[in-house]
Amino acid sequence: MNKIRILLTGxxxxxxxxxxxxxxxxxxxxxxPASSELNLxxxxxxxxxxxxxxxxxxxxxxxxxxxxxxxxxxxxxxxxDNLDMGRNIVWAARTAGVKRLINLGSSCMYPRNHSExxxxxxxxxxxxEPTNEGYALAKVTTARLCEYIARExxxxxxxxxxxxxxxxRFDKFEPSHSHLLPAIIHKIHIAKMNNDPTVEIWGDGTARxxxxxxxxxxxxxxxxxxxxxxxxxxxxxxxxxxxxxxxYYHAAAAVMDYKGQxxxxxxxxxxxxxxxxxxxxxxxxxxxxxHTLQEGIxxxxxxxxxxxx
Numbered sequence: 355m356n357k358i359r360i361l362l363t364g365x366x367x368x369x370x371x372x373x374x375x376x377x378x379x380x381x382x383x384x385x386x387p388a389s390s391e392l393n394l395x396x397x398x399x400x401x402x403x404x405x406x407x408x409x410x411x412x413x414x415x416x417x418x419x420x421x422x423x424x425x426x427x428x429x430x431x432x433x434x435d436n437l438d439m440g441r442n443i444v445w446a447a448r449t450a451g452v453k454r455l456i457n458l459g460s461s462c463m464y465p466r467n468h469s470e471x472x473x474x475x476x477x478x479x480x481x482x483e484p485t486n487e488g489y490a491l492a493k494v495t496t497a498r499l500c501e502y503i504a505r506e507x508x509x510x511x512x513x514x515x516x517x518x519x520x521x522x523r524f525d526k527f528e529p530s531h532s533h534l535l536p537a538i539i540h541k542i543h544i545a546k547m548n549n550d551p552t553v554e555i556w557g558d559g560t561a562r563x564x565x566x567x568x569x570x571x572x573x574x575x576x577x578x579x580x581x582x583x584x585x586x587x588x589x590x591x592x593x594x595x596x597x598x599x600x601x602y603y604h605a606a607a608a609v610m611d612y613k614g615q616x617x618x619x620x621x622x623x624x625x626x627x628x629x630x631x632x633x634x635x636x637x638x639x640x641x642x643x644x645h646t647l648q649e650g651i652x653x654x655x656x657x658x659x660x661x662x663x
Contacts, residue, residue, distance in 0.1 A: 359385065362384055364417060367419070372569050378580075401450060408450075415458050429488040434492075440457070444500055454512075456575065471630050513582075515578065525654060527540040542603070553615075564630050569653070592643075606655075
């Protein structure tokens with residue numbers, strides 16, 4: 355029996371690499387072309403690739419990603435690159451006749467300043483967070499395009515998973531490019547190596563974030579490939595609980611055995627006060643993450659030590 359052929363975009367990124375090392379990935383024939391082989395910013399190249407290789411399913415995990423500093427610094431590229439990649443792969447899939455596609459969205463798609471869990475029907479129901487608005491707009495547009503295609507022709511099932519913040523193996527750790535948790539690991543490691551007595555935290559540390567280990571997102575995506583028909587059109591992937599930024603610093607310090615203190619710079623931007631996704635649909639669908647925060651930090655720090663020296 356022939357294996358299902360999957361085209362994975364973003365195979366060299368953190369999500370893609372976690373997916374490629376998942377224990378069930380060998381059940382599929384996976385195409386994971388590098389950008390030199392498939393330029394997602396070139397619509398004609400994408401369409402030609404799909405017509406040549408005829409995948410049964412596309413997992414769109416590619417994107418220009420980064421933390422708050424990168425988003426503030428490069429809003430044009432975060433909007434244009436993600437918009438072009440999303441539009442090109444989704445519309446090329448439709449024109450090439452690919453019937454199934456899993457698009458990865460982002461919890462940045464949700465309105466800012468909501469204290470309650472963010473449900474899937476809240477997209478476009480309020481103002482976006484200004485510090486990553488360009489990225490969010492691109493993700494919203496791609497998700498809506500998937501919905502519109504499925505609405506016009508039910509034979510094309512293009513579905514969007516909306517993960518909470520992700521960290522883990524294959525992450526970016528340099529603070530100018532990274533998200534919160536890998537940046538914390540890097541900062542604390544440097545402080546520990548230099549015997550620095552303090553580490554700086556942006557803001558007062560009370561903002562809350564939901565960070566899930568990347569291997570768990572890969573597991574959710576693998577389940578989505580095997581339970582595709584029951585997968586909702588849009589579904590959050592998350593923990594259902596969050597932690598304050600201060601708690602993330604203390605958790606990382608405990609894992610990394612850093613004994614110093616933390617100081618706050620309240621002049622720095624911190625983004626949304628809280629961003630917690632609702633996992634009601636996810637729970638009904640029958641999936642939950644496996645790693646605790648401590649386990650995720652331990653695996654991530656181990657990877658950091660192996661690859662950042």
